[in-house]
Amino acid sequence: MTNSQKQKKQESGKRELPPTAWAVLGLLSFPGERTGYELKKWADSSLRFFYWSPAISQIYAELRRLEELGYAASARSGPEEVRAKRRYAITEAGREALAGWAGGTADAGPPVLKHGLLLRVWLGHLAEPERLRAMVDEHLERTRGELAAVREALAEAGEVPEWAFPALALRWSERQHLAELELGEALRTDLAALDGPAGVARQADGDAPTPG
Amino acid sequence: MTNSQKQKKQESGKRELPPTAWAVLGLLSFPGERTGYELKKWADSSLRFFYWSPAISQIYAELRRLEELGYAASARSGPEEVRAKRRYAITEAGREALAGWAGGTADAGPPVLKHGLLLRVWLGHLAEPERLRAMVDEHLERTRGELAAVREALAEAGEVPEWAFPALALRWSERQHLAELELGEALRTDLAALDGPAGVARQADGDAPTPG
DNA sequence: TTGCCCATGTAATTTGTTACATGATTTA
DNA sequence: TAAATCATGTAACAAATTACATGGGCAA
Numbered sequence: 001m002t003n004s005q006k007q008k009k010q011e012s013g014k015r016e017l018p019p020t021a022w023a024v025l026g027l028l029s030f031p032g033e034r035t036g037y038e039l040k041k042w043a044d045s046s047l048r049f050f051y052w053s054p055a056i057s058q059i060y061a062e063l064r065r066l067e068e069l070g071y072a073a074s075a076r077s078g079p080e081e082v083r084a085k086r087r088y089a090i091t092e093a094g095r096e097a098l099a100g101w102a103g104g105t106a107d108a109g110p111p112v113l114k115h116g117l118l119l120r121v122w123l124g125h126l127a128e129p130e131r132l133r134a135m136v137d138e139h140l141e142r143t144r145g146e147l148a149a150v151r152e153a154l155a156e157a158g159e160v161p162e163w164a165f166p167a168l169a170l171r172w173s174e175r176q177h178l179a180e181l182e183l184g185e186a187l188r189t190d191l192a193a194l195d196g197p198a199g200v201a202r203q204a205d206g207d208a209p210t211p212g
Numbered sequence: 213m214t215n216s217q218k219q220k221k222q223e224s225g226k227r228e229l230p231p232t233a234w235a236v237l238g239l240l241s242f243p244g245e246r247t248g249y250e251l252k253k254w255a256d257s258s259l260r261f262f263y264w265s266p267a268i269s270q271i272y273a274e275l276r277r278l279e280e281l282g283y284a285a286s287a288r289s290g291p292e293e294v295r296a297k298r299r300y301a302i303t304e305a306g307r308e309a310l311a312g313w314a315g316g317t318a319d320a321g322p323p324v325l326k327h328g329l330l331l332r333v334w335l336g337h338l339a340e341p342e343r344l345r346a347m348v349d350e351h352l353e354r355t356r357g358e359l360a361a362v363r364e365a366l367a368e369a370g371e372v373p374e375w376a377f378p379a380l381a382l383r384w385s386e387r388q389h390l391a392e393l394e395l396g397e398a399l400r401t402d403l404a405a406l407d408g409p410a411g412v413a414r415q416a417d418g419d420a421p422t423p424g
Numbered sequence: 425t426t427g428c429c430c431a432t433g434t435a436a437t438t439t440g441t442t443a444c445a446t447g448a449t450t451t452a
Numbered sequence: 453t454a455a456a457t458c459a460t461g462t463a464a465c466a467a468a469t470t471a472c473a474t475g476g477g478c479a480a
Contacts, residue, residue: 018439019328026335037459050330055441060461083446083460095338103339108328108347110354111392116231116320118262118384123238124377126307127315135320142322164406165336172330172399179391180323183384190380230467249431267469272433295432295474 017065017101023052024062025071025090025098031162033075033087036060045153046166049146049173063088071097121187129195133188140184147177229277229313235264236274237283237302237310243374245287245299248272257365258378261358261385275300283309333399341407345400352396359389 027039027047034042036059044053054062063086066072071094076084090098117139124132154170157163239251239259246254248271256265266274275298278284283306288296302310329351336344366382369375 015438019326019331020439023331026331029335029338035459036461037457047331047334050325050327051334052326052331056459057442057461058440060459061440085448085459098335099338102332102335103343105343107350108332110358111325111327111329113262113323113325113388114231114264115262115323117323118381119231119235119238119259119264120314120320121384122259122263122378122381123241123310123314124380126241126311131315131317138319146322166334168336168399168402168406169330169334171402172333172395175395175398176325176391179388179395183387183391186387187380187384190383194376194380227466232467247431248433249429268431269433269470270468272431273468297431 020052020054020058021062021065022098022101023047023054024059025066025094026102028066028072028088028090029095029098033089035085035087036063039063039088045149046157046170049150049153050169050176066094070094121191124191124194129191132191136184136188136191140181140188143177143180143184147174147181150174150177232264232266232270233274233277234310234313235259235266236271237278237306238314240278240284240300240302241307241310245301247297247299248275251275251300257361258369258382261362261365262381262388278306282306333403336403336406341403344403348396348400348403352393352400355389355392355396359386359393362386362389 023043024039027042028034036056040054040056040059043059047053063072063074067074067088071091072088073091074086074088076086117135120127120135121132150170150173154167154174157167157170235255236251239254240246248268252266252268252271255271259265275284275286279286279300283303284300285303286298286300288298329347332339332347333344362382362385366379366386369379369382
């Protein structure tokens with residue numbers, strides 16, 4: 001390990017919360033009390049588009065941790081019921097901690113993309129050209145569906161003045177999906193150019209230089 | 213659990229490999245033998261931009277699994293050394309399995325994006341407007357750096373005809389970063405529009421708060 | 425001779441998923 | 453009254469990271 005990397009280590013005893021915890025707390029930072037189930041559904045129609053879509057079990061786990069930390073508080077509906085419906089709300093401590101995380105000077109870090117189609121394009125020498133083209137077309141179709149979902153969410157959020165920032169993020173996401181569509185079209189063109197005129201080498205073997 | 217979700221369950225005994233295993237095998241699918249260390253460096257200058265950047269320990273673990281499955285084979289340099297340098301190559305079985313995965317009819321699934329800046333924008337009500345603007349600017353600066361890195365990788369791959377598909381993916385990534393830059397600029401504009409007219413009125417300006 | 429890069433690996437821990445179990449309420 | 457949705461949770465496991473340990477080769 002290099003020295004510069006060493007300097008990135010944590011010295012503090014209290015360990016940092018993972019992004020998921022902050023995201024859950026972030027959902028809670030908007031007015032109202034809600035259940036874990038509701039949080040999950042909400043995330044799937046908002047944060048999913050640019051950040052995160054966790055398993056429901058993960059939401060419940062994070063809510064328990066947040067409550068332990070005093071960042072969230074819950075009230076069950078039935079008095080002494082086992083596993084009763086539980087509505088969560090953010091606490092003052094939670095709001096402060098979240099504001100420190102979201103509005104602090106710490107770097108948000110680079111966006112991380114995991115694009116399965118692109119990995120397959122990168123590995124294009126292993127697939128039939130027509131199969132590759134079909135994958136791109138499927139991707140375009142799905143992206144159109146996603147764009148529609150973003151716009152649906154935007155139609156809801158766009159009305160309410162309290163949702164101004166979420167609407168902003170969704171607007172970004174709308175543009176991002178439009179760009180993804182253009183990227184897909186360009187990819188299809190590039191793919192055709194590779195396959196069509198010159199008929200570039202699709203053979204797997206034969207020697208070649210090592211990368212790097 | 214709904215019925216439609218139930219149908220997605222696996223019935224097969226042999227469990228599917230995670231994407232990381234296929235990505236490592238994918239790196240190995242290009243001619244030449246290489247060490248885990250080299251694989252990591254290569255991934256960080258290629259797949260990182262659109263798919264994946266694993267911990268080095270994860271690479272070593274996957275290589276061991278791949279060898280156990282008979283998908284990869286290794287040869288150590290020193291004869292009986294402990295922990296000697298180990299160069300890996302893909303096997304025929306590995307190539308077949310990979311081709312089945314990458315070129316098969318299975319859906320690549322939707323791309324997943326984790327954009328820390330956007331989460332913070334979504335949570336904009338918790339931060340100072342100027343801090344938010346600074347974050348966007350930092351993001352633009354970093355994206356410019358990433359774009360330069362993509363182009364550097366492209367300059368290397370673009371020459372060799374064997375790297376035609378990797379070059380295609382990198383070309384996609386170049387365009388994607390250009391789009392990300394435009395998205396960031398638009399976000400800055402939207403942010404200013406949100407902050408400007410509703411905030412303190414500047415008497416000299418009057419109206420027309422949207423900058424070019 | 426210090427420090428960086430190359431190179432491989434183990435251990436501990438955390439994060440996150442899938443599968444399972446349970447039951448209430450709502451809708452067709 | 454059957455099915456879907458709402459709602460919470462546990463258990464097992466898989467994936468992945470961080471920290472640590474080790475040591476060779478090379479260059480300022």
